[in-house]
Amino acid sequence: MLRTISKTNSSTPQPDKPAKKKLVVSSLPPRQVIGRLLTYLQPYRRRMFLTICIYVVCVTIAQFYPFIDRILIDNYIAVKFIDQGFYVVVIGAVILHAINMAGFMARSLSITRISQDLLFDLRSQLFHHVERLSFNFHEQWPVGKTMSRFLSDVSTLNDFLTNQIAMLFHDAASAVIIIILMFVIDPGMALVALITLPILVIAAATLRPRIHEGWEVVREYNTRFNIFLAENISGMRVIQAFVREATNYKQFRSSNDTLVRSWLDVTNLSARLGPIVEITRAAGLAAVLYVASYQIGLTTTLTVGTLVAFTSYINALWGPISTFTNVYLVLQATMASAEKIFELLDTLPKxxxxxxxxxxxxxxxxxxxxxxxxxxxxxxxxxxxxxxxxxxxxxxxxxxxxxxxxxxxxxxxxxxxxxxxxxxxxxxxxxxxxxxxxLHSQIAVVMQEPFIFTDTIFNNIRYGRPDATLAEVIEAAKMANCHDFLSQLSEGYETLAHERGSQFSGGQRQLISIARAILADTPILVLDEATSAVDTQTEMLIQEALERLMKGRTAIVIAHRLSTIRxxxxxxxxxxxxxxxxxxxxxxxxxxxxxxxxxxxxxxxxxx
Ligand SMILES: Nc1ncnc2c1ncn2[C@@H]1O[C@H](COP(=O)(O)OP(=O)(O)O)[C@@H](O)[C@H]1O
Ligand SMILES: [Mg+2]
Missing domain, CATH: 3.40.50.300 (P-loop containing nucleotide triphosphate hydrolases)
Incomplete structure (x- = not known):
C-alpha cells in the first residue's frame, strides 16, 4: 500500500532533487513486519527471556515498597509502637532493595550485550546483501540512502528489539502488579483511582495518526539529509573548485532546517500527550483524596497507611501508562525503519x-x-x-x-x-x-578511475590475491613500473593510502591498479581507458607495464592513443x-x- 504524504514543510525549498516530489511512504501490515522483526531475536531468545524475568522480578519488588510503607505506618508509626517486628520489616526492605539493585545491574548488562550482538547481526546481514547487489542498484541508490539504512534505521530497530521490548514487559508487569495490589488493599479505592484512565486512552488514540504521519516525514527528511551530506562530502573538491560553498551551505542549512522543523512538528504533537497524562494522574489522585476525606475515621478499612500507599501507586502507575500511550509511536518509528531495511534486503540483485x-x-x-x-x-x-x-x-x-x-x-x-x-x-x-x-576471478579490470582503498599499498596491490607475499607484490609493482615511486615513500609498501588514494597522481594510481591486475594473474584482462588523461612520460611507463601485463593473456583495451591500439x-x-x-x-x-x-x-x- 502506498500513501502520499502531502504534509511537508513547504515553506523551505528542498535542496535535493527528490524533495521536489511528494513524499511516498509505503506501509506493510504491522503484524507482518513485527513477525519478521522478531526473527532477529530468535538467536537470543534464551538470554532475552532471562532478562525479561529479571525485569519482572525487579518490578514486583519495587511495587512492594508502598506496601511496606503501609505496614510500617499503620502497624508501628501511627500507633507509636516500635518493637522487633519493625526492624525485621526495615531490614527486609533493605534486602529487597539490594536484590532490586543487583537485578538492575544484571538486566542493563544483559540488554546491552544482546543489543550489541543484534546490531552486529543486522549490519552484517545488510553489508553482505549490499555486496551482492548488481551495478544497476549501486547506480540508482545514492550512497547516503544506503548509509541511512546502516546507521539510523539499524539503530531504531535495535532500540526496539532490545530496550523497547524489555521496557514494555517492565511496564506491563508494573501496571498489572500495581493494579492487583491496589485491589488487594482496597477495591473501592482502586476503582476511584482508575476513574480518569479512559480519558487518557481516548486522547492518545486521537493524536496517534497525526504523530505517526509526523514520524514518517521525519524519517524521509532524514534520509534526504544523509544523501545530501554524503554527496557533498565526497564531492567537496568539485564544490570548492567551482566556488559552490556558499550555495551548498545555503542548501545544507535548508535541508538541516527542514529536518529540525519536522522533528519539532512531531515532538510538539507528542508533547501534547504529556499534560494530558499529568492532568489525568492529578485528577485520579484528587479523586482518591476526595473520597478519602470522607472515609478516613468513618471506616475501619481506610487507614493513613493505605492512603499513603495509594498515592504512591497512582504516581507509579501513570509512568507505565504514559509509556503505553507512546508505544504506538515507538512502534511506528520501528515499522518505518524496518520496512526500509526490508526493502533493501528484499531487493534482489539483477x-x-x-x-x-x-x-x-x-x-x-x-x-x-x-x-x-x-x-x-x-x-x-x-x-x-x-x-x-x-x-x-x-x-x-x-x-x-x-x-x-x-x-x-x-x-x-x-x-x-x-x-x-x-x-x-x-x-x-x-x-x-x-x-x-x-567468472570474475578470471578477468582483471583496470578502470579509467582506479579505486584505491584506505589501506596499505601492500594490501591495495594484493587486493585480488590477499595471500600474496611482499616479494610477489614488489615483483608485480616492478613490472607495473610503480616500484620506483612506491619504494621512495616514507614507509614503503606499508604506507597507508588516503581515501581513494588521493596522495597519488592519476597516473600513479593507474600504475598501482595495473600492479593489482598483474598480481591477480588472470587469463583475461580488460583495460578501460587506462592510459587516457596522463602525461606522455607516464603513458610510456603505463604502456610498458601494459605490454608486460598483456603478454600471454586475452586483452580488451579501450584506448584512444595509436601507440596502444596499432x-x-x-x-x-x-x-x-x-x-x-x-x-x-x-x-x-x-x-x-x-x-x-x-x-x-x-x-x-x-x-x-
Ligand atoms: N549506467 C548507465 N545507465 C544508463 N545508461 C548508460 C549507463 N552507462 C552508459 N549508458 C549509456 O550507454 C551508452 C554507451 O555508454 P558507454 O558504454 O559508457 O560508452 P563509452 O564507454 O563508449 O563512452 C551511452 O549512451 C550512455 O549514455
Ligand atoms: Mg567508457
Missing amino acids: VMDAPNASVMPPVKGSITLDHVAFSYDGTRNVLHDIDLNIEAGQLVALVGQTGSGKTTISSLINRFYDVTGGRVLIDGHDIRSVTQKS KASQIVVLKEGKIVEIGNHESLVNMPGGYYARLCRAQMVGEH
Missing part, C-alpha cells in the same frame, strides 16, 4: 547465479559476443547485434566516440549486467551458466552501439572515410 550454475574451469581466454544487444533501461538499446570473436591471447582494441558503447561491452564481458539479447561466451561457456565468482590483432570501431569497422591496423588505416583512418591521421599530425 544479475544472479543460475540455480544450476557451474564453476567455470580455468579458461584459455577466448571470448565470443554472439549477436549481443543491450539496454540499460529496458527501452533504449545502447548495443545492437554485436558479433565479435576474440581468440585466446589476442589483443583487441575497442575504439569509438564517447558514448558509443565501449565501456558497456567491457561490463557485459564481466557480466556486471546481463545482455538483453544474444550471449557472451568465454571458452565456449555462456557466462550466465557459470558462477559469477568463477599492435592490436583486431581493432573494433564502434558507433552508436554498432560495430562499423573491424580489422587490424593495416586493413583499416587507409580505409576511405573510416573512423580509424581519421583517428590515425589526426594523431600522426599531432605527433609531428
Whole structure:
C-alpha cells in the first residue's frame, strides 16, 4: 500500500532533487513486519527471556515498597509502637532493595550485550546483501540512502528489539502488579483511582495518526539529509573548485532546517500527550483524596497507611501508562525503519547465479559476443547485434566516440549486467551458466578511475590475491613500473593510502591498479581507458607495464592513443552501439572515410 504524504514543510525549498516530489511512504501490515522483526531475536531468545524475568522480578519488588510503607505506618508509626517486628520489616526492605539493585545491574548488562550482538547481526546481514547487489542498484541508490539504512534505521530497530521490548514487559508487569495490589488493599479505592484512565486512552488514540504521519516525514527528511551530506562530502573538491560553498551551505542549512522543523512538528504533537497524562494522574489522585476525606475515621478499612500507599501507586502507575500511550509511536518509528531495511534486503540483485550454475574451469581466454544487444533501461538499446570473436591471447582494441558503447561491452564481458539479447561466451561457456565468482576471478579490470582503498599499498596491490607475499607484490609493482615511486615513500609498501588514494597522481594510481591486475594473474584482462588523461612520460611507463601485463593473456583495451591500439590483432570501431569497422591496423588505416583512418591521421599530425 502506498500513501502520499502531502504534509511537508513547504515553506523551505528542498535542496535535493527528490524533495521536489511528494513524499511516498509505503506501509506493510504491522503484524507482518513485527513477525519478521522478531526473527532477529530468535538467536537470543534464551538470554532475552532471562532478562525479561529479571525485569519482572525487579518490578514486583519495587511495587512492594508502598506496601511496606503501609505496614510500617499503620502497624508501628501511627500507633507509636516500635518493637522487633519493625526492624525485621526495615531490614527486609533493605534486602529487597539490594536484590532490586543487583537485578538492575544484571538486566542493563544483559540488554546491552544482546543489543550489541543484534546490531552486529543486522549490519552484517545488510553489508553482505549490499555486496551482492548488481551495478544497476549501486547506480540508482545514492550512497547516503544506503548509509541511512546502516546507521539510523539499524539503530531504531535495535532500540526496539532490545530496550523497547524489555521496557514494555517492565511496564506491563508494573501496571498489572500495581493494579492487583491496589485491589488487594482496597477495591473501592482502586476503582476511584482508575476513574480518569479512559480519558487518557481516548486522547492518545486521537493524536496517534497525526504523530505517526509526523514520524514518517521525519524519517524521509532524514534520509534526504544523509544523501545530501554524503554527496557533498565526497564531492567537496568539485564544490570548492567551482566556488559552490556558499550555495551548498545555503542548501545544507535548508535541508538541516527542514529536518529540525519536522522533528519539532512531531515532538510538539507528542508533547501534547504529556499534560494530558499529568492532568489525568492529578485528577485520579484528587479523586482518591476526595473520597478519602470522607472515609478516613468513618471506616475501619481506610487507614493513613493505605492512603499513603495509594498515592504512591497512582504516581507509579501513570509512568507505565504514559509509556503505553507512546508505544504506538515507538512502534511506528520501528515499522518505518524496518520496512526500509526490508526493502533493501528484499531487493534482489539483477544479475544472479543460475540455480544450476557451474564453476567455470580455468579458461584459455577466448571470448565470443554472439549477436549481443543491450539496454540499460529496458527501452533504449545502447548495443545492437554485436558479433565479435576474440581468440585466446589476442589483443583487441575497442575504439569509438564517447558514448558509443565501449565501456558497456567491457561490463557485459564481466557480466556486471546481463545482455538483453544474444550471449557472451568465454571458452565456449555462456557466462550466465557459470558462477559469477568463477567468472570474475578470471578477468582483471583496470578502470579509467582506479579505486584505491584506505589501506596499505601492500594490501591495495594484493587486493585480488590477499595471500600474496611482499616479494610477489614488489615483483608485480616492478613490472607495473610503480616500484620506483612506491619504494621512495616514507614507509614503503606499508604506507597507508588516503581515501581513494588521493596522495597519488592519476597516473600513479593507474600504475598501482595495473600492479593489482598483474598480481591477480588472470587469463583475461580488460583495460578501460587506462592510459587516457596522463602525461606522455607516464603513458610510456603505463604502456610498458601494459605490454608486460598483456603478454600471454586475452586483452580488451579501450584506448584512444595509436601507440596502444596499432599492435592490436583486431581493432573494433564502434558507433552508436554498432560495430562499423573491424580489422587490424593495416586493413583499416587507409580505409576511405573510416573512423580509424581519421583517428590515425589526426594523431600522426599531432605527433609531428
Ligand atoms: N549506467 C548507465 N545507465 C544508463 N545508461 C548508460 C549507463 N552507462 C552508459 N549508458 C549509456 O550507454 C551508452 C554507451 O555508454 P558507454 O558504454 O559508457 O560508452 P563509452 O564507454 O563508449 O563512452 C551511452 O549512451 C550512455 O549514455
Ligand atoms: Mg567508457
